Amino acid sequence: MKRTRIEFVCSSYEKKIIKIKAKKAGLKTADYCRKSALNKDIKAILTxxxxxxxxxxxxxxxxxxxxxxxxxxxxxxxxxxxxxxxxxxxxxxxxxxx
CATH class of the missing domain: 1.20.5 (Single alpha-helices involved in coiled-coils or other helix-helix interfaces)
Structure with missing residues:
Protein backbone atom coordinates (compact mmCIF):
# COMPACT_ATOMS: atom_id res chain seq x y z
CA MET A 1 0.00 0.00 0.00
CA LYS A 2 1.39 3.37 -0.99
CA ARG A 3 1.43 5.98 1.73
CA THR A 4 0.90 9.67 1.34
CA ARG A 5 1.82 12.52 3.62
CA ILE A 6 -0.68 14.50 5.70
CA GLU A 7 0.41 17.58 7.61
CA PHE A 8 -1.40 19.64 10.19
CA VAL A 9 -0.68 22.81 12.09
CA CYS A 10 -0.42 22.85 15.88
CA SER A 11 1.25 24.98 18.52
CA SER A 12 4.67 24.07 19.90
CA TYR A 13 2.95 23.16 23.18
CA GLU A 14 0.58 20.76 21.39
CA LYS A 15 3.51 19.26 19.50
CA LYS A 16 5.33 18.56 22.77
CA ILE A 17 2.24 16.91 24.25
CA ILE A 18 1.80 14.73 21.15
CA LYS A 19 5.46 13.70 21.26
CA ILE A 20 5.27 12.85 24.97
CA LYS A 21 2.11 10.78 24.50
CA ALA A 22 3.65 8.98 21.52
CA LYS A 23 6.76 8.18 23.55
CA LYS A 24 4.67 6.84 26.45
CA ALA A 25 2.84 4.58 23.99
CA GLY A 26 6.12 3.44 22.44
CA LEU A 27 5.16 4.83 19.03
CA LYS A 28 6.61 7.25 16.55
CA THR A 29 4.79 10.58 16.43
CA ALA A 30 3.32 9.81 13.00
CA ASP A 31 2.08 6.38 14.12
CA TYR A 32 0.55 7.90 17.23
CA CYS A 33 -1.27 10.59 15.22
CA ARG A 34 -2.49 8.01 12.69
CA LYS A 35 -3.87 5.67 15.36
CA SER A 36 -5.43 8.56 17.22
CA ALA A 37 -7.11 9.91 14.09
CA LEU A 38 -8.46 6.46 13.23
CA ASN A 39 -9.84 5.97 16.78
CA LYS A 40 -7.63 2.95 17.43
CA ASP A 41 -6.63 1.95 20.94
CA ILE A 42 -3.38 3.50 22.06
CA LYS A 43 -2.01 1.89 25.19
CA ALA A 44 0.89 3.23 27.15
CA ILE A 45 3.85 0.96 27.70
CA LEU A 46 4.14 -0.16 31.31
CA THR A 47 7.16 0.99 33.27
Whole structure:
Protein backbone atom coordinates (compact mmCIF):
# COMPACT_ATOMS: atom_id res chain seq x y z
CA MET A 1 0.00 0.00 0.00
CA LYS A 2 1.39 3.37 -0.99
CA ARG A 3 1.43 5.98 1.73
CA THR A 4 0.90 9.67 1.34
CA ARG A 5 1.82 12.52 3.62
CA ILE A 6 -0.68 14.50 5.70
CA GLU A 7 0.41 17.58 7.61
CA PHE A 8 -1.40 19.64 10.19
CA VAL A 9 -0.68 22.81 12.09
CA CYS A 10 -0.42 22.85 15.88
CA SER A 11 1.25 24.98 18.52
CA SER A 12 4.67 24.07 19.90
CA TYR A 13 2.95 23.16 23.18
CA GLU A 14 0.58 20.76 21.39
CA LYS A 15 3.51 19.26 19.50
CA LYS A 16 5.33 18.56 22.77
CA ILE A 17 2.24 16.91 24.25
CA ILE A 18 1.80 14.73 21.15
CA LYS A 19 5.46 13.70 21.26
CA ILE A 20 5.27 12.85 24.97
CA LYS A 21 2.11 10.78 24.50
CA ALA A 22 3.65 8.98 21.52
CA LYS A 23 6.76 8.18 23.55
CA LYS A 24 4.67 6.84 26.45
CA ALA A 25 2.84 4.58 23.99
CA GLY A 26 6.12 3.44 22.44
CA LEU A 27 5.16 4.83 19.03
CA LYS A 28 6.61 7.25 16.55
CA THR A 29 4.79 10.58 16.43
CA ALA A 30 3.32 9.81 13.00
CA ASP A 31 2.08 6.38 14.12
CA TYR A 32 0.55 7.90 17.23
CA CYS A 33 -1.27 10.59 15.22
CA ARG A 34 -2.49 8.01 12.69
CA LYS A 35 -3.87 5.67 15.36
CA SER A 36 -5.43 8.56 17.22
CA ALA A 37 -7.11 9.91 14.09
CA LEU A 38 -8.46 6.46 13.23
CA ASN A 39 -9.84 5.97 16.78
CA LYS A 40 -7.63 2.95 17.43
CA ASP A 41 -6.63 1.95 20.94
CA ILE A 42 -3.38 3.50 22.06
CA LYS A 43 -2.01 1.89 25.19
CA ALA A 44 0.89 3.23 27.15
CA ILE A 45 3.85 0.96 27.70
CA LEU A 46 4.14 -0.16 31.31
CA THR A 47 7.16 0.99 33.27
CA UNK A 48 9.32 -1.56 35.07
CA UNK A 49 7.74 -0.49 38.36
CA UNK A 50 4.23 -1.03 36.97
CA UNK A 51 5.19 -4.49 35.70
CA UNK A 52 6.55 -5.38 39.15
CA UNK A 53 3.34 -4.14 40.79
CA UNK A 54 1.25 -6.14 38.32
CA UNK A 55 3.21 -9.31 39.12
CA UNK A 56 2.88 -8.63 42.84
CA UNK A 57 -0.90 -8.27 42.49
CA UNK A 58 -1.03 -11.61 40.67
CA UNK A 59 0.85 -13.25 43.54
CA UNK A 60 -1.51 -11.69 46.09
CA UNK A 61 -4.54 -12.83 44.12
CA UNK A 62 -3.21 -16.39 43.93
CA UNK A 63 -2.31 -16.39 47.64
CA UNK A 64 -5.77 -15.23 48.72
CA UNK A 65 -7.39 -17.84 46.47
CA UNK A 66 -5.17 -20.55 48.00
CA UNK A 67 -5.93 -19.41 51.54
CA UNK A 68 -9.63 -19.38 50.74
CA UNK A 69 -9.48 -22.90 49.37
CA UNK A 70 -7.63 -24.15 52.47
CA UNK A 71 -10.23 -22.78 54.90
CA UNK A 72 -13.33 -23.30 52.78
CA UNK A 73 -14.96 -25.96 54.97
CA UNK A 74 -13.65 -24.95 58.40
CA UNK A 75 -14.26 -21.20 58.25
CA UNK A 76 -17.00 -20.26 55.74
CA UNK A 77 -17.05 -16.60 56.84
CA UNK A 78 -13.30 -16.21 56.43
CA UNK A 79 -13.49 -18.09 53.12
CA UNK A 80 -16.03 -15.57 51.87
CA UNK A 81 -13.84 -12.66 52.99
CA UNK A 82 -10.68 -14.01 51.35
CA UNK A 83 -12.61 -14.71 48.14
CA UNK A 84 -13.89 -11.13 48.12
CA UNK A 85 -10.35 -9.80 48.54
CA UNK A 86 -9.09 -12.09 45.76
CA UNK A 87 -11.89 -10.92 43.46
CA UNK A 88 -11.15 -7.28 44.24
CA UNK A 89 -7.49 -7.82 43.38
CA UNK A 90 -8.54 -9.58 40.16
CA UNK A 91 -10.68 -6.55 39.29
CA UNK A 92 -7.68 -4.26 39.77
CA UNK A 93 -5.60 -6.54 37.56
CA UNK A 94 -8.23 -6.32 34.84
CA UNK A 95 -8.26 -2.51 35.10
CA UNK A 96 -4.45 -2.50 35.04
CA UNK A 97 -4.43 -4.00 31.53
CA UNK A 98 -6.84 -1.42 30.11
Missing amino acids: EEQVLLYRMLIKYHNNFKSIGNLIKKKEPGLFKLTTEVANEIKEHLTNFRK
